[in-house]
Amino acid sequence: TILIVDFGSQVTQLIARRVREAGVYCEIAPFNLAEAAFARLAPRGVILSGSPASVTAAGSPRAPMSLFAAGVPILGICYGQQTMTAQLGGQVEAGHGGEFGRAEIEVSEDCRLFEGLWDKGSRHQVWMSHGDRVTAFAPGFRVVATTAGAPFAVIADEARRYYGTQFHPEVVHTPDGARLIANFVRTVCGCTGQWNMAGYRDAKIADIRAEVGDGKVICGLSGGVDSAVAAVLIHAAIGDQLTCVFVDHGLMRQGEAEQVVSLFREHYHIPLVHVDAADMFLAGLAGVSDPEQKRKFIGGAFIDVFEAEARKIGGAKFLAQGTLYPDVIESVSFTGGPSVTIKSHHNVGGLPARMNMALVEPLRELFKDEVRRLGVELGLPPAFVGRHPFPGPGLAIRIPGEVTREACDTLRKADAIYLDEIRKAGLYDEIWQAFAVLLPVRTVGVMGDGRTYDKVCGLRAVTSVDGMTADVYPFESAFLSRCATRIVNEVPGINRVVYDYTSKPPGTIEWE
Numbered sequence: 001t002i003l004i005v006d007f008g009s010q011v012t013q014l015i016a017r018r019v020r021e022a023g024v025y026c027e028i029a030p031f032n033l034a035e036a037a038f039a040r041l042a043p044r045g046v047i048l049s050g051s052p053a054s055v056t057a058a059g060s061p062r063a064p065m066s067l068f069a070a071g072v073p074i075l076g077i078c079y080g081q082q083t084m085t086a087q088l089g090g091q092v093e094a095g096h097g098g099e100f101g102r103a104e105i106e107v108s109e110d111c112r113l114f115e116g117l118w119d120k121g122s123r124h125q126v127w128m129s130h131g132d133r134v135t136a137f138a139p140g141f142r143v144v145a146t147t148a149g150a151p152f153a154v155i156a157d158e159a160r161r162y163y164g165t166q167f168h169p170e171v172v173h174t175p176d177g178a179r180l181i182a183n184f185v186r187t188v189c190g191c192t193g194q195w196n197m198a199g200y201r202d203a204k205i206a207d208i209r210a211e212v213g214d215g216k217v218i219c220g221l222s223g224g225v226d227s228a229v230a231a232v233l234i235h236a237a238i239g240d241q242l243t244c245v246f247v248d249h250g251l252m253r254q255g256e257a258e259q260v261v262s263l264f265r266e267h268y269h270i271p272l273v274h275v276d277a278a279d280m281f282l283a284g285l286a287g288v289s290d291p292e293q294k295r296k297f298i299g300g301a302f303i304d305v306f307e308a309e310a311r312k313i314g315g316a317k318f319l320a321q322g323t324l325y326p327d328v329i330e331s332v333s334f335t336g337g338p339s340v341t342i343k344s345h346h347n348v349g350g351l352p353a354r355m356n357m358a359l360v361e362p363l364r365e366l367f368k369d370e371v372r373r374l375g376v377e378l379g380l381p382p383a384f385v386g387r388h389p390f391p392g393p394g395l396a397i398r399i400p401g402e403v404t405r406e407a408c409d410t411l412r413k414a415d416a417i418y419l420d421e422i423r424k425a426g427l428y429d430e431i432w433q434a435f436a437v438l439l440p441v442r443t444v445g446v447m448g449d450g451r452t453y454d455k456v457c458g459l460r461a462v463t464s465v466d467g468m469t470a471d472v473y474p475f476e477s478a479f480l481s482r483c484a485t486r487i488v489n490e491v492p493g494i495n496r497v498v499y500d501y502t503s504k505p506p507g508t509i510e511w512e
């Protein structure tokens, strides 16, 4: 086991993911709970995360000093390197203007962290993102790699097996980063690397049993992959103590609601309540055009319906949700810390504090592709598990401006045509997520001899590994022309189609 101490970096979970990829179990604890987590887990090694904070600022977070007395290897990444340096007697300075983006690192000394990977004198690409930097290392440390902007790019204390990197090995822009983290957890810490998704499933099943006891659980199905995997996992843990509630908010894609109902009732024989709440959701969305207000309303209404269903079912103490890690990181950060809210995600931001059920969120640490592998491990049909992600607030956040029943119907038709063309072209599995949006803008067109004045449909398709960053999918123009022609011809109310060419960042995947 590896303990990851979180100082609030946006990419802490990527560290966890890399550790899992190396076949090693890990847990993340916020810095202020790290001491207790260490005692509970007795890990073979510790990784200190990055942070948006500055080590030089008063009151910025620190690792518990007891970690440095525990005798296990420590890897400090960026802020983690800096706080380790500051806490062990070295010096960190701000105001060097920062360093962001690609840098080339040169290995100046051999060390265990590089064993079998980087030789002395070799150069490698790494990803830097920091404002402060180490200016004098702590006693016992030496420099083992440098970059032009960071003379202390990697420091090492071999006797204590402490390492610090100024760059981020956890991100994909550091090509050897995953192997470096694997080296740390296996070669340096001595973890065996036997752990896998089946192990994760079994560990989670045990966790869920311990958490829930003989209590009843209600699981909210959203229609997407995540909540389905969560439900099947929980069912594997506690059987018919689980009841699934599918709140059909009327904001689903074409045919989706029917698919979910049949999968659960017919395939899995999991007890399922199907609540048709479309009228209520649409009424609540009337006149609302602010994206955050939409998200908050839908999240809140979802919980309301749940509470009502929970009361009907009677005695359910737990509410299960398929919240994934990217939903968590962009909504909140550890213990109210400093990462910035981009969007209030459906599963997290809308939760009213008054809700008197405990939350069970077994996928909270996972990225989408990991959830898919877990789904397959649980026997879900690969075609279902391979479906593109669909956000909790559904079509409401793909209709900028006011959401009406008519707009939803129009969008559903355009979206179905687009996805149909993507499937026919054999591109569905290459694309992370593809969908249509319906803009509240009307433009003039000409059809036959007549003037049209109708809405604009935007098409989006991205590739991604984890939803945190994304690239535009480069369709051939003939493909896009085909979609545009079909959509304008077959969907009343749309007379123009545009393709969204924005990557994430700076765009987000969804439009709202």
Ligand code: XMP
Pocket: 326, 327, 330, 343, 344, 345, 346, 347, 389, 390, 391, 392, 393, 433, 467, 468, 504, 507, 508, 509, 510, 511, 512
């Ligand atoms: P963004 O738009 O933030 O989306 O780049 C990243 C991924 O998350 C999905 N998404 C959501 N999923 N509840 C969810 O369950 C939400 O509120 C939500 N908002 C966005 C989005 O579809 C993409 O896959």
